[in-house]
Amino acid sequence: MPVREPSRPAAPPLSVGGARIVVRPGGHGAGLRPAAAVPVPDDAFTVTAEREGLWRLDAAVAVPQPPDRAARFQEQDTLDPDLALDAAVMFPGSAPHGPFLCLYQHKEWWMRPAWRDALADVPERTQMILWRDDDAWTALVAVCGDDARADLHGDALAVGTVRAVDDARDADAAAAVPASGLRIALSSNRVGRTALADVAAYLAVAADPYDAIRACVDAAAKRLGIATADRRPLPEALSGFGWCTWDSLGRDVSEAAIIEKMEEFHAKGVPVSWVMIDDGWSRTDREAETLIGLDADPERFPHGLAHTVDLLRERYGVRRVGVWAAFQGYWSGLESNGQAVALIGAEHLAVTSNGCLIPGPGRRQATMFWATWLSLLRDMGIDCVKVDSQSSMSTMTRGVESYGEATIERHAALDRLVETEMGGAMINCMGMAPESYWHRPVSAVTRTSDDFLPHDPASLAEHLLQNAYCSLLMGELYRCDWDMFWTSHPHARTHALMRALSAGPVYCSDAAGRTDPAVLGPLLLNDGRVPRPDTAAVPVPSALLADPTCAESAWCVTATCGDWRLLAFVGMNPDQPQRIRLHEALRGLPACADGGERWVVDREAMTAERLRPGADEGSAGPLLAYGESRLYYVWDGPWDAAVMPLGLIDKIVAPATVAVGADDDSGIGTGDQLSDSEAMAVRLAEPGRFALLDPDARCVDVRCNGETVPVHRNGALCMADCDDTRVDIRWKA
Structure with missing residues (x-):
């Protein structure tokens, strides 16, 4: 042998x-x-x-x-x-x-x-x-x-x-x-x-393709001792709907202007869970761009920041309040004779070659800087932060500090202290240089694009491209922040759709009088919670290797939520409409759990379509003009039951609004099940229009809180208006 x-x-x-x-x-x-x-x-x-x-x-x-x-x-x-x-x-x-x-x-x-x-x-x-x-x-x-x-x-x-x-x-x-x-x-x-x-x-x-990227990121993260996205859950403080002051007020932010906007939200019934007070709140030298004190600007916040926080919480029901900070203190560092330096200690700061005073690179230096500031912020009631200008650090220390020296201890101190003081509630911003994103040990959220430009509708394509394609890499390490958006905007509904699929923070930056609740309705639950997918939206395989702004087909991104796959198509060509092609978008994605046929629900048309493996792919969907969008739900799970609960169909991420199984026995019991039927109990996130997929028309009864409710059937898609969260479904065996 x-x-x-x-x-x-x-x-x-x-x-x-x-x-x-x-x-x-x-x-x-x-x-x-x-x-x-x-x-x-x-x-x-x-x-x-x-x-x-x-x-x-x-x-x-x-x-x-x-x-x-x-x-x-x-x-x-x-x-x-x-x-x-x-x-x-x-x-x-x-x-x-x-x-x-x-x-x-x-x-x-x-x-x-x-x-x-x-x-x-x-x-x-x-x-x-x-x-x-x-x-x-x-x-x-x-x-x-x-x-x-x-x-x-x-x-x-x-x-x-x-x-x-x-x-x-x-x-x-x-x-x-x-x-x-x-x-x-x-x-x-x-x-x-x-x-x-x-x-x-x-x-x-x-x-x-996603496995190839994930393998590289997982190995690099392990080598560098940092967490991957599966170990960086979205902080609870950023899980609801938020509002940021930046695109509304800029650096002219003040307590009075914030309260004016909150009055509008209250009048329109918009549940704001968190508020981010962006650049402009702190005591700075605006000409020198340096940080003077660690407290609020006394002219803009005459009663102090704690007073503003108390108003937001007690009068408007805001649960979390955050503020903006720069990684180096302020854009050009700290004012050498200011109160901030006196509190932190000059020995914990370093001077750059061009004279900027910034947090020092050593562990103790960085820790003292952030411990001092974050502790004071917590005393004012602040419980989340947005830390900006992060990738400026290697530029400011160029020639003096290596990429590792400029970032590792500074990021470690910030991550560790935000985790301790604020439960990790931080948005890392302006930090997409590799020396930044490879050196944050545990913080969960990072911005994945340049700023949203509300006054330039033509910037839509660039903004979405940066977020979606960068999420291929960033989404393996972080929860991706696609930035704020405006609800009164030519492309507001598309921006809202993409924020919903980002799996990261969802927040607007509307100016006073400019919030459109109709745009926010599909994003939010009544209490301000945001239903999210399990994974960040990324381009489908067929969209990975071509510029979507000049393609014939509409651009498509995908995210998953349980056994459902979400497909969002967007018109990205400013010169001509683009065609939705479902078969093309699904090509290269994992097959159904049991290898069978797929069912696709068109959220706009409220219809369901069967897509058989190997079927003719010549059928094309609607045309999308620039900035138009359309959402589809694809069942990717096994066919263990006759019906597949979709969730609250008036919410973008409908599958995140329903859970199979109920925590009580108020619905169908063993004694009232028919001998020739089977049943399923589900729990909705809130009362509303519940949708389910019934491909073989076997559903015979839908009950809400024990009472049968009318079912509207549109082919294989069934919908029922439920005034409670417990729903029981029966179907023929």
């Missing part, structure tokens, strides 16, 4: 070659000599298989020193802080073919998607690339490790995406580097470094 050879691990699907470091010369006259690219051995990068279908890319390099300056106390050559190490990413055989989805940092604080046909065109500061080869999806995710940050970019020699440096490679070395088109760069953000060693990226291959 032949001896079976032991199995060997699969060869890595990528390698790295042509590595070069960018060196700043030391020694006399160094400032007159430019930085130069110096080739280093290819083992500067190593690829390690973590498990089947998942690989880790690490980097380790040291600057070779001239013999006359080899001692560390001499003027040594150092790595460039902005581009320390750069190399070509290669793939066995031929390089992957486009299209490629890229998530790249286009501003200091934000990311957006881009689509490219060639790796050489990948944008600078790209953090994730996703592509498909045949039936497999590949995700390549860059990481900011303990010290260094990795970025992906197109070949600098081909497209000039990285600033020019003198290339010291000889011709033979240059010729040996394959023209793969994709490069990876590492940087430290700190001058004077002579060595660098850190994790750089993860690559995963899977049949499902």
